[in-house]
Amino acid sequence: MTIRLVLLGRQGSGKGTQGARLASHYGIAHISTGEMLRNAIKHGTPVGKVVKDIIDNGGLVADDLIGSLVKGRLGESDARTRGYLLDGFPRTLPQAQLLDDIARARPVNVVVDLEVPREMVIARLSARLAAEHRADDSPEAVERRLALYEEQTAPLIAHYRKQGVLAVVDGVGTPDEVFARLVSAIHATTGVASRGGGGQPRR
Ligand code: AP5
Numbered sequence: 001m002t003i004r005l006v007l008l009g010r011q012g013s014g015k016g017t018q019g020a021r022l023a024s025h026y027g028i029a030h031i032s033t034g035e036m037l038r039n040a041i042k043h044g045t046p047v048g049k050v051v052k053d054i055i056d057n058g059g060l061v062a063d064d065l066i067g068s069l070v071k072g073r074l075g076e077s078d079a080r081t082r083g084y085l086l087d088g089f090p091r092t093l094p095q096a097q098l099l100d101d102i103a104r105a106r107p108v109n110v111v112v113d114l115e116v117p118r119e120m121v122i123a124r125l126s127a128r129l130a131a132e133h134r135a136d137d138s139p140e141a142v143e144r145r146l147a148l149y150e151e152q153t154a155p156l157i158a159h160y161r162k163q164g165v166l167a168v169v170d171g172v173g174t175p176d177e178v179f180a181r182l183v184s185a186i187h188a189t190t191g192v193a194s195r196g197g198g199g200q201p202r203r
């Protein structure tokens with residue numbers, strides 16, 4: 001039984017922080033589209049040149065570009081054999097439909113909505129702006145990113161609830177507290193208790 005997980009949640013809800021911990025806990029690939037794009041920018045690749053301004057201004061990269069990046073990554077052997085955690089994809093309905101198609105043979109088996117209130121994510125992102133200076137953590141870009149989340153990404157919650165794979169997890173608390181809740185929700189939804197281990201798979 002492998003875990004094929006999508007992590008949904010507002011910008012600043014902790015997808016990157018918890019995604020890294022969960023991927024290491026379960027021995028699965030952590031696939032962050034934001035990290036892939038930031039790396040492309042850092043290395044000056046053609047993709048990086050196309051997306052830099054869009055990201056810095058808090059916009060969304062085109063579905064077909066992001067879709068082809070993810071399709072390629074999910075075709076790599078670690079993701080195919082050990083499972084994966086998608087952090088930051090899908091974030092529009094067309095992306096979710098594309099993922100349904102890509103993963104038709106072995107569908108996503110748990111989608112976590114990491115819930116953190118808007119005021120709290122704004123506080124976290126402005127603290128990060130002071131510490132790390134990510135261009136899209138400016139107040140204007142955060143406003144735009146959060147508006148796009150409500151418009152384009154929040155509808156995915158209903159999409160996955162219909163598929164019967166949604167788990168809603170409270171993302172307020174210390175990183176350890178949130179991690180424990182996530183592991184328990186993943187167990188309840190997939191039957192997987194921990195890496196390689198135990199439990200009766202449900203799907
Ligand atoms: P992406 O990199 O995915 O950024 P994001 O979704 O905007 O979210 P963040 O990475 O800011 O937040 P997070 O939820 O990962 O939280 P984190 O753990 O970092 O995307 C960047 C851009 O790329 C997009 O805007 C878009 O332009 C483009 N893009 C990416 N994917 C795309 C797609 N599929 N389609 C189109 N465009 C796409 O935590 C945030 C802060 O809070 C950190 O400082 C952290 O230390 C702190 N923190 C974490 N947990 C806690 C806690 N429990 N308590 C207190 N502080 C905490």
Ligand code: MG
Nearest residue numbers: 015016017034
């Ligand atoms: Mg992130």
